[in-house]
Amino acid sequence: MxxxxxxxxxxxxxxxxxxxxxxxxxxxxxxxxxEHEWLCVGRASALAQSGDYLTARIGDQPVAVLRDTDGALRALSNVCLHRMSVLLEGQGNVHRIVCPYHAWNYTLDGKLAGAPLMDRQPGFCKEHYALPAVRCETWQGWIYVTLNEHAPPxxxxxxxxxxxxxxxxxxxxxxxxxxxxxxxxxxxxxxxxxxxxxxxxxxxxxxxxxxxxxxxxxxxxxxxxxxxxxxxxxxxxxxxxxxxxxxxxxxxxxxxxxxxxxxxxxxxxxxxxxxxxxxxxxxxxxxxxxxxxxxxxxxxxxxxxxxxxxxxxxxxxxxxxxxxxxxxxxxxxxxxxxxxxxxxxxxxxxxxxxxxxxxxxxxxxx
Missing domain, CATH: 3.90.380.10 (Naphthalene 1,2-dioxygenase Alpha Subunit; Chain A, domain 1)
Known part of the structure; x- marks a missing residue:
């Protein structure tokens, strides 16, 4: 080639x-x-309301892109921090990101909000858990994401x-x-x-x-x-x-x-x-x-x-x-x-x- x-x-x-x-x-x-380039995942207008989301992959990394409560677009790792289940599928609207496996759940900015029964586990602190952020920017109405921290805007x-x-x-x-x-x-x-x-x-x-x-x-x-x-x-x-x-x-x-x-x-x-x-x-x-x-x-x-x-x-x-x-x-x-x-x-x-x-x-x- x-x-x-x-x-x-x-x-x-x-x-x-x-x-x-x-x-x-x-x-x-x-x-x-x-895993290095900017990848388009859709139109920003498709995520118009708070909680609107779409899902995609960057190589082997599942990603969720959503509109948060402040109206900003965010991209987050779409993998639960508990036993690594995928969190969201397809496209839709949620008030909270809830894991379909054990119901660990996250706010729209990725912070862990709830984890059933984990309060019984000594030393567990939900404030220490947040879904990793993924770079997310818009261009001409399109949403782009990348895992590359050094990529130019x-x-x-x-x-x-x-x-x-x-x-x-x-x-x-x-x-x-x-x-x-x-x-x-x-x-x-x-x-x-x-x-x-x-x-x-x-x-x-x-x-x-x-x-x-x-x-x-x-x-x-x-x-x-x-x-x-x-x-x-x-x-x-x-x-x-x-x-x-x-x-x-x-x-x-x-x-x-x-x-x-x-x-x-x-x-x-x-x-x-x-x-x-x-x-x-x-x-x-x-x-x-x-x-x-x-x-x-x-x-x-x-x-x-x-x-x-x-x-x-x-x-x-x-x-x-x-x-x-x-x-x-x-x-x-x-x-x-x-x-x-x-x-x-x-x-x-x-x-x-x-x-x-x-x-x-x-x-x-x-």
């Missing part, structure tokens, strides 16, 4: 099969990527991307749905599929493919923390272009879509009228957990037809996702084949080349 990454883009190949199938490679990813980490997409005002986009899925593929196969639009005319021929013109796509070189590409077009859906009330976007920006791959696992399609995203979490080499969501720009939320726009968007994205699932699961089924070899990348797969170079630069042993 490293040898391939040293080639100039004009001579670049796809990543070798072992990158997707090797358990040892996944172990390196968990150690050198997931996420706003600095993604400052170059903030400058590129500033006209959209993504912070104010409103999430209208989110779901969780598990697909039978390697997480990088799905990430690469999202990063490039070369596949749109064929894989998505029943949905967005006929409206996707390859010669309208621009794929600039990627940056250290992300890659991106642009599509400037007249959208077939009203929400694909800027709303008439949108005063932020001018000129070509009113019809330009940005496709963002924020390393390692946050993938966003940002249009003038809507956004949708995937957040990936490997569950082994052949399974990936997906947090899938989307929503509308504020002008479309305020439009009298907002409900119709939401329904139209969800229907389209469900169909596109089903097509992508068939494609990426088909790749994983045969990437093990003895005669499978990586081919040359097209001009529109520059993001895949940059992603491979990112991986090669982060993984300490390959």
């Amino acid at each position: 490293r040898e391939n990454c040293e080639r100039p883009f004009e001579d670049a190949r796809a990543m070798p099969p072992g990158v997707y199938t090797s358990e040892a490679f996944l172990t390196l990813e968990q150690r050198d990527l997931f 996420v706003s600095a980490h993604l400052a170059e991307l903030s400058a590129l997409i500033e006209p959209y005002g993504m912070t104010d986009y409103v999430e209208t749905f989110h779901e969780e899925h598990v697909w039978d593929t390697n997480w990088k196969i799905l990430a690469e599929n999202f990063m490039e639009s070369y596949h749109l005319p064929m894989l998505h021929r029943a949905t967005v493919g006929p409206h996707s013109k390859l010669d309208e796509m621009e794929c600039p070189p990627g940056h250290r923390a992300f890659n991106y590409h642009w599509i400037t077009k007249e959208a077939t859906l009203p929400i694909g272009n800027a709303h008439p009330a949108n005063q932020r976007l001018q000129g070509h920006w009113r019809r330009t879509t940005a496709l963002l791959a924020i390393y390692p696992t946050h993938l966003v399609t940002l249009t003038p009228g809507y956004f949708w995203y995937l957040i990936l979490q490997p569950m082994g080499v052949g399974k990936v957990h997906i947090r899938f969501g989307g929503g509308l720009a504020p002008e479309f939320i305020d439009d009298p037809k907002a409900t119709d726009y939401m329904a139209t968007l969800k229907t389209l994205l469900d169909e596109v996702n089903a097509e992508d699932r068939r494609g990426v699961e088909a790749v994983f089924r045969v990437v093990h084949a003895p005669l499978a070899k990586p081919g040359r990348l097209s001009p529109l797969e520059r993001p895949n080349y940059d992603f491979a170079r990112y991986l090669a630069s982060r993984l300490g042993a390959m």
